[in-house]
Amino acid sequence: MKTLESRIGALKTKFDESLAGATDAGALEELRNEFLSRKRGRVTLLFEELKSLPPEEKRSFGRLVNELKAHVQKNLAVSLKGSIRIKSGAKGKLTVIEDDADRDQVDLTLPGETLPWGAPHPVMLFLEEIERIFETMGFSVAEGPEIETDYYNFEALNFPPHHPARDDWDTLYLGENLLLRTHTSPMQVRVMEKHKPPIRIIVPGKVYRREAIDPTHLPMFYQVEGLLVDEGVTFAHLKGTLDLFLKRLLGDKIGTRFRPSFFPFTEPSAEVDISCLICSGRDQACPVCGGTGWKELLGAGMINPQVLKNVNIDPERYSGWAFGLGIERAAMFCYQIADMRTFYENDLRFTRQFFLK
Ligand SMILES: [Zn+2]
Incomplete structure (x- = not known):
């Protein structure tokens, strides 16, 4: 053996x-x-x-x-x-x-592997819907740099150096002259520099602010800018366009309200509120509107003549309006989301549940 x-x-x-x-x-x-x-x-x-x-x-x-x-x-x-x-x-x-x-x-009789379905992020869904609505009204979509110069982010928009309004738009600076844009408004200037009226654009994109993070503030969020410049444009056009846009986005029952406000690059300026979908102003303890019946959603106004002069457009002949809307804020209102941070926590249980019809 x-x-x-x-x-x-x-x-x-x-x-x-x-x-x-x-x-x-x-x-x-x-x-x-x-x-x-x-x-x-x-x-x-x-x-x-x-x-x-x-x-x-x-x-x-x-x-x-x-x-x-x-x-x-x-x-x-x-x-x-x-x-x-x-x-x-x-x-x-x-x-x-x-x-x-x-x-x-390889056993061909075995069932195949199921790949998990993805879903659009709610912010992207909202953005696409906003683009679709404005495209049907004849607007084009433009995009611009997230790193801007002080000139485009502030000066050309009528924020001189040391203007106190800059405090509300404080941001992160990258060296002496470059910064992360605080709003999508610099694209107003960039577009008007290159194109002559009539101009009808919206500008979606990320913007940055020096904010303490809380349920309604983030240092990065999405904004969409609207800009229209032509002969004979009035505040009535702005009201009509925004009213129609908000009704298409949030439903026909939405009411709008314009309140006087101040932005250096628009004159006159307005805050635009929408009526509270939850309580219609009938609940004094409403967590969404605080009992007022209104919720502030965006800022708007007629373009300040100085801004038109900065880009060599004659303010005697042309006028225009602009608005800026925070996407997350609008999506929070539409979907009844209490905390803005949930958009960016990457919890799939949260992000998979949104489908706009
Ligand atoms: Zn309410």
Whole structure:
């Protein structure tokens, strides 16, 4: 028994050495014949020997021979995998074919893997809806840089240096002259510099402020800017357009209210409120409107003549209006979301549930 064991061990060593020295498919075929040939293969002959052994030795000896056979087959296949493999032909000969060793292991009856469906982010959904509404009114969509110069973000919009209104738009500065834009309004200037009226655009994009983070403030949020410049444009056009836009976005029942306000780049300026969808002003404890019946949504106004002069548009001939809307704020109102931070916490349970009809 011990002799047989050592013989098998020696055969295994011999096979391993020969395999290490086999460099091409021909050498591998030769090696296979030497060990597995049906008539004179070394493993085949061991199985012949097995037949003549006494029954008590047959079992342990058989196991060793089978292990050797498996070792030879496995290592021959592994050495060929990657570029070619050996397949037994009809006559017991080896043929080398292109590698498709894995094909035999694919069970085509198994069900496929289900890939999870994604969903648009609620802010993107809202933005797309806003773009769609303005496109039907003849507006184009423009985009601009998030890193701006002081000139475009402030000066050209009638914020001189040291103007106190700059405090409300404080931001992150990148060196002396560059900053993260605090609103999408710099694109008003960039567009009016390049295009002559009539101009009708909206500008969606990210803006940045130096804000302490709380449920209604983030240092980064989305805004959409609207700009219209033409001859004979009045505040009535602004009211009519915004009223129609908000009704299309939030529903026909929405009422709008304009309150006087101040922005350096518009004159006159207004805050635009929408009527509270939750209580319609009937609940003194309404968490959305605080019982007033109104919710502030955006800022707007007629373009300050000085801004038109800055871009060489004659304010005697042309007039225009602009507005800026915070997307998250509008989406919070529409979807009844209490905390703005939930938009950016990447909780899929939150972001997957929004589908605008
Ligand atoms: Zn309310």
